[in-house]
């Protein structure tokens with residue numbers, strides 16, 4: 312499948328601009344996160360904005376909960392490497408102040424900014440300045456009237472109705488530069504709400520599972536909700552809401568889009584076998600060391616750590632580069648072809664060195680580099696493979712011997 316494609320075609324949405332970042336239409340799906348500093352602390356917040364941008368965030372949101380926060384935004388926005396969204400609840404005057412600060416987008420919660428005249432005033436101001444607004448419906452803070460009307464429950468219908476009511480106010484003042492979210496902490500609820508919303512409007516959709524919680528549960532919930540919708544072609548921008556360092560949110564968002572083939576790969580894709588009775592090394596530890604060694608290096612390759620040379624090179628033959636353990640050695644392979652052999656304690660260093668070489672010079676250069684070593688490497692791998700199969704047989708977990716013993720007991 313081509314980059315940017317999912318199993319279902321992406322639903323057509325109109326495109327808006329958040330600063331210089333397009334959202335919706337055929338624009339790449341973007342990653343968002345939110346700072347957790349006090350926005351009034353402009354320097355501290357800017358540092359976090361830069362860290363988030365480095366971790367793969369395309370758009371960053373900051374709270375605008377008090378006038379000092381709006382003042383902070385006035386200092387942050389001109390120096391930010393990515394567009395800034397002001398998050399506004401309860402007080403529409405904070406939205407007006409954020410617009411004055413020059414933010415690239417507003418997020419309004421229709422559940423707690425309820426007066427139509429306030430909503431329309433903010434929309435008019437945003438319209439006149441060409442600033443988009445996200446209607447950020449949240450299952451936990453639904454408008455009380457809607458809550459009552461839908462039987463005292465948060466339902467997908469109630470959440471969609473909340474978004475449509477806000478859109479109707481915007482319509483009255485001719486404002487349509489809008490993206491929408493209908494987040495809930497329940498994964499099935501948010502999935503259904505987004506499905507219904509996607510059928511009802513063509514505005515770009517911002518996906519998220521709100522208050523997903525700490526890792527690993529939060530990561531799993533957010534991924535379940537966001538990935539399900541993306542696979543259905545729904546969603547134009549995403550945010551992981553984790554109880555964790557926001558850098559983890561940005562990394563998770565980026566990793567999900569890369570894993571689904573919806574964004575170009577920027578960082579290493581480290582794969583590793585789950586280990587089994589054949590493993591010649593501590594695969595978990597070596598994979599951890601490799602992950603640490605690659606760190607934040609921008610090497611867009613798939614790299615494999617495999618526990619044994621018996622099955623490793625075959626199982627990871629599609630990886631750009633891999634290493635498999637056997638007989639106290641590391642057998643390096645490029646696209647399934649053996650290229651070199653290194654001592655076991657140099658496996659990680661060799662992986663990083665070869666990955667860097669391939670990233671700088673390409674795969675052909677790597678095969679050329681291995682011209683004099685590859686035949687020897689192939690023979691050694693074959694010998695170690697045969698020795699290991701000879702030592703452990705095909706039944707490395709000794710299942711058949713156990714079955715024989717059990718049969719004797721019967």
Ligand code: SF4
Nearest residue numbers: 584587590618619622
């Ligand atoms: S590569 Fe080897 S050690 Fe890893 S799971 Fe496969 S057979 Fe087991």
